[in-house]
Amino acid sequence: MEKHLLSKSTFIRGNQCLKSLYLNKKRSFLRDRIPKERLIVFQRGHQVGELAQDLFPGGINMSPGHPAAYKKAIINTGEKIKEGFPVIYEAAFQHDQVMIYLDILVHTGTGWHAYEVKSSGGISETYMMDAALQYHVIKGTGLDITGISLVHIDKGYVLEDEIDPKGLFNIIDVTEEALSRQDYVKDQIEREKEALTLEHSPKIDVGPQCREPYDCDFLGHCWKNVPKPAKKDPSLQIDKDAFNNASINLAGNPAFIKLLPMRPAIPMYRGTHPYQQMAYGYALKDGKGFRSSLYPHTTNPMDALLSDLKTKLEGITSLVCFGQGYLIRNLLPEVDVIDLKDMILPESEYYSEMKDKFDLEKLRVIFSLQPDDKLPDYLSDAVAEHYYLKEYPSEGIKDKLEAFETSWAGTIEALHSYMKTL
Ligand code: SF4
Structure with a gap:
């Protein structure tokens, strides 16, 4: 068996940018450090994939346990198909020098149906391309594949006593979409294989493809000589009128609040749904100084958080937050809330660099904020949510999480003070 040149992930990488494909294969030392967030998403995908296997119970798993053992996985998959196993997890195939692992392969009685599991709450063009590639490879091996579906999380599912996989997942048959992309997939495989034969990386300028559909991990290398736009005056990045109008209506001195949010892909508590926005801790800064709390995840932490927070907020009628206005207004409808993120203009450096993410360090740098703490x-x-679910309540983790939430509350106060000077 010849060694494959492409896999599902490298095909998708090459479809985003051939230079990224080339650098990944030939100059991997130039890659940026993998952000912790991406590793967390990968782990979540793995967990969701295992749960989706319960949609078709009793299957046999072909995962080799180590990437180098891919040949064994391909051979074993072929054998199990011949032996008549009707459900195969992590089925391995190779065709056209492309090697793939399919999440679930099911014999329907008249042929084989492929299922590719995604941990997101919907499907995207990248997932369609992924399905089209899987279809191409499986069909190319000669297997009688009659269709392919994407399996994704249904955000409307509500947990009762225990997870019901049939309710948690949506199954979307994308066979037609996969068929309509077959010519493109074949041509793209050729383009990618050709790019990998080049002596030097393809000449491709930086552009929108560097961040769509994913942040490329050669940004540091490719963008290092691109002149950075001049630093914008922070005061020009804030909607002063919106800030003043919101501030006029605030009664008394506001307190500054940061909630520690969590959005588990798989619901953990009765009555909650996938990706439900919840909170497991808070830091509050008011005239009495900083106060913070964290709650265990053995039961829904929102219950304890709400009751404690309501006590702490006695006498406080307004709160200032960053990017959590929606969540806080839902939890505490009786309190006035200003969300400072709403005061940052869409054309600001913050949005151009962060898109819709929150980053404490960026916020401090862009607005030259210098709260007292490091x-x-x-x-x-x-990342905080990941460690909370994994390690809480060990002492080390409590300290780190409290430092994180308190830093945020201090930064929100500093940003508010800065906006007041404008
Ligand atoms: S940073 Fe942009 S140009 Fe460079 S490899 Fe990535 S996508 Fe391609």
Whole structure:
């Protein structure tokens, strides 16, 4: 068996940019450090994939346990198909020098149906292309594949006593879409294989493809000589009128609040749904100083958080937050809330660099904020959530999470003070 040149992930990479494909294969040392957030998304995908296997129970798993053992996985898959196993997980195939693992392969009685599982709440063009590639490879091996479906999480599902996979997942038959992309897939495979034979990386300028559909991990290399736009005056990035109008209506001195949010892909508590926005801790800064709390995830932390927060907020009628206005207004409808993120103009550096993500460090740099504390270890909500679910309530993790939320509350106060000076 000849060694494959492409896999599902490298095909998708090459479809985004041939230079990225080339660099990944031939100059991988130029790659940026993989952000922790991406590893977390990968782990979540793995967990969701395992759960989706319960849609077709009793299957046999072909995952080789190690990438180098791919040949064994391909041979074993072929054998199990011949032996008549009706459900195969992580089925391995190779054709056209492309190797793929399919999440679930099911014999329908008249042929084979392929299922590709996604941990997101919907489907995208990239997923369609992924399905089209899988279809091309499986069909190319000579297997009688009659259709392919994408399986994704149904955000409307509500957890009752225990997870019901049939309710948690939506199955969308994308056979027609996969068939309509077959010519493109074949041509793209040729383009990618050709790019990999080049002596030097393809001459491709930086452009929108660097961030769509995914942030490329050669941004550091390709963009290093691209002149950075001049730093914008921070005051020109804020909608002063919106800030003043919102501030006029605030009664008394506001407190500054940061909630630690969580959005589990697989619902954890009765009555909640996938990706439901919840909170498991808060930091509050008011005239009495900083106060913060965290709650265990053994039961829904929102219950304890709400009851504690309501006590702490006695006498406080207005709150200032960043990017959490929607969540806080839902939780505490009786309190006036200003969301400072709403005051940042869409054309600001913050949005051009962060899109819709929140980043404590960027916020401090762009607006030249200097709260009293140093930046904590965690700089993103997703990473904090990951460690909370994995390690809480160990002492080390509590300290880190409290440092994170308190830093945010201090930064929100500093940003508010800055906006007031404009
Ligand atoms: S940074 Fe942009 S140009 Fe460079 S490899 Fe990635 S996508 Fe291609």
